[in-house]
Amino acid sequence: MSSKLQKTIRPVLAVRGLHKSAVEVLRRPAPEDTVTASFGKFISEVKPQHLSSVVLHRSKRMVLDSIGVGVIGSTTDVFELALQHCQHMYAPDDISSVYGRRGTRLSPTLAAFVNGVATHSMDFDDTWHPATHPSGAVLPAVLALSDMMSANSKPSGLDFLLAFNIGIEIQGRLMRFSNEAHNIPKRFHPPSVVGTMGSAAACARLLSLDPSQCSHALAIATSLSGAPMANAATQSKPLHIGNASRLGLEAALLASRGLEASSLVLDAVTGVAGFNAFYEDYVPQPLELSNDDGHMFLLEEQDMAFKRFPAHLGMHWVADAAASVHKILVGFGPGTVSPAQVQDILLRVPKSKYINRPFPDSEHEARHSFQFNACSALLDGEVTVQSFTPAALRRPDLLALLSRVRMEHPQDNPANFNSMYGEVQVTLVGGDILKGHCDTFYGHWRNPLTNESLRKKFRNNAGAVLPSEKVERLIDVVEELDRLGDCRALLSQLQ
């Protein structure tokens, strides 16, 4: 709208007493002042030197862990199903590597899809605060896109790592727009909401899109976001991450071809929902890139949680609490815990319907069951990858313990990964009461896994599929990632 026209209109409006909504429409902010534009600008203009050493270190740990859980995830049924679907529906397209499958490549968005599914297939991937699984939505897309780029213009390791961090940062920023995002989700599964946006942002950066195109990539991605919580704890949940990765990449590719979408998608426009459609409260903030060389990435203020076993994050509290009771019990008598000793188990946990499952029917449900994880840890002293096999799910000892579990949801135990605790109170047959309490499990951002522990997890995971030379090379390559001239050294080790 030209300024000349604006001048003609203003006096007319005053005279006619124009209806309020039309006036508001006319007062739309200039394009450059919107939150949406600020995000596009950040994605396009943030520089590698803005990555601090802390952020480099933390994000490399995330990349390593994500590859590890993705590789072991390639052994799951849901991954196999997704892969076969892609291979059946589409012709071979030797472009982007599939985790853990030597010689198998798919076209980029499909590789992003299956690798994303693999990453979340066992609920073993990283978790952040506010809650989401940030890496699985971004890394597969960035890897697939890097494979797609021509041989003489592959991103350097630093470019790769920067794109990855942009994908993480965008997710963190978006989640801070609402209070709802700070609690364990009830409506939309967070990776399906912010994950797609993170993937779009990372890919837009890797494609070197200009600020406007980056904004459009986000807006296109918004129309591809949002899956309901009801599919968590089912076999479909991993597809939320797979789709976030794939569709974010797709959004960036479409934006690179000139597809346009809403330029106010992140801004809160009354009567027309944009990204705020997914939240009940929403206050967006522009993303400013400071003029000096510093930008505080959220990863610097808020570290990541890495899981020690493949289950929903909430399980780690009760598992640690139950493990401490196991230790005491084992100390009393023979080396194992028997249901015969136990009269009653009381769990004090936050209130959250989708992780409250007294008798889980499947591995997916078991990974989302306070009761199951507490009893497993009580029996075995720990929860591992093996705790979720079909045989393990049906153990008579475990079922016996499950039938003795009661739940309480104390007022002081909020459904929030930053503030919750897990308490396990076991009443023995003799009348003794043993209590285990966990405020911060080992692996939580307040008590992070040591590099030693992280590598051990990676070796166990990747080593289940890849030969040990590749496993060790991956550890080295990721450690060196920001110094690599060409990310092919990473791309070639994934299968």
Add this chain to the structure above:
Amino acid sequence: MLRKGITESFGAAIHALNTTQLTDGVINRSKRMMLDTLGVGLLGTRTAVFNKALAYSQLFTSHESSSVWGKSEITLPPHYAAFVNGIAVHSMDFDDTWHPATHPSGAVLPALLALAETLPSQPSGLDLLLAFNVGIEVQGRLMRFSREAYNIPERFHPPSVVGVMGSAAASAKLLGLSPAQCTNALAIAASSAGAPLANAATQTKPLHIGNAARRGLEAAQLAQRGLEGNPAILDVNCGFGVYYKDYSPSAMAVSASSDFKWILEDQDVAFKRIPAHLGMHWVVDAALAARAKLENSVRNFDLSQIRHVTLRVPPSKYVDCPFPATEHQARHSFQFNASCALLDNKVTVSSFSEAQINRPALKELLSKVEVETPKDNLPSFDKMYCEVEMETDQGQRYVARCDTFYGHWRKPLSQKDLVEKFSVNASSVLCTEGVEGVIDVTGNIERVRECSILGSYLRMTSSQHEQLYSTRSL
């Protein structure tokens, strides 16, 4: 407490519904929907958004591929054929609209046609018709689960919510999935639902329908491979209910042997005469009537005599656009459509080109337009009206009101006019044989042995046209 078994009842119903339950009324109405959808889709294959999506989709190849409407040489993997054809259907906002509000056909037909082409045993026209109606019915059922759905949307774009579910249901039907698989198809599709309204009135809106078609088909195929989702996806608030502020689902009862009451039988669709948001049709009809009044009473009528125009419309932010800058915004602007009608005495496909949008005379008229939202004008396609009032320099006022535009379900397009709309649309892309072939096949679809014949007509381009149109974007 949880209501049990609603999702399972849908899965059972999708499986059980059979061709004997199709009534004459529903067959008649759904054939009209198919014809109209194909026509607007063919016309839509000449848009910029379609071309971008097509170029993108050509990154993918597959062994079995499906037709791209209006292209004699190009085929795509079925998902991407469904994607681009769906985009074509919605590219100009020219496709059918239902009540409660959604664009039902564009999400379903492209998926079915793409799927049909790849099936080892070719479905008959009647199979296609049944699957199509299953896809429409499921959408209608889902929208009746909330009061929110009855009004012009504010949060999620309805085709992205119910469209993908309809596509999944229809595809599951055509694939002959078991009741359990049909249930899973719905559950998987729900995780692909829900695009926010903000992308309406942008170039991305057509992708909402394209993606609904594509991802519903995908959901059905994943379910066929054994993927499972939440079997109570429709029952729980944290399932399909997340897309609505109020949500009250109910079961779908079908017995294979008895009559079935299709929603389409009770509630017809609206077909558009103008490639613009449905609300525009009221304001255009009112503007044309007001203009006629002015012309009849004033000799040497000249638009510069208009001092002021007032539009009385229902409150709906995303179609309140005083100065649209793009074709997409123009299709979602009460002000633009009213002004066009006043200026040109008609609003057609060509009214939305860049040149037309930027006409100085139009912009001048736009600056005189003001919008009011009277309290009695409800944002519902079943209840709204539009009123256009012009005031001349002389102080004369001319008012006209439209309650029901021609093409609305209360005043449906005649068969003659529907076929005429199709012919005009399709002729921009197909040769005469193709145009007539599609009319003939859809008109007799229930008697057609193999529905693949439809695909062959959809590819009968007039080769001159293909060359001409491929070098410029409309």
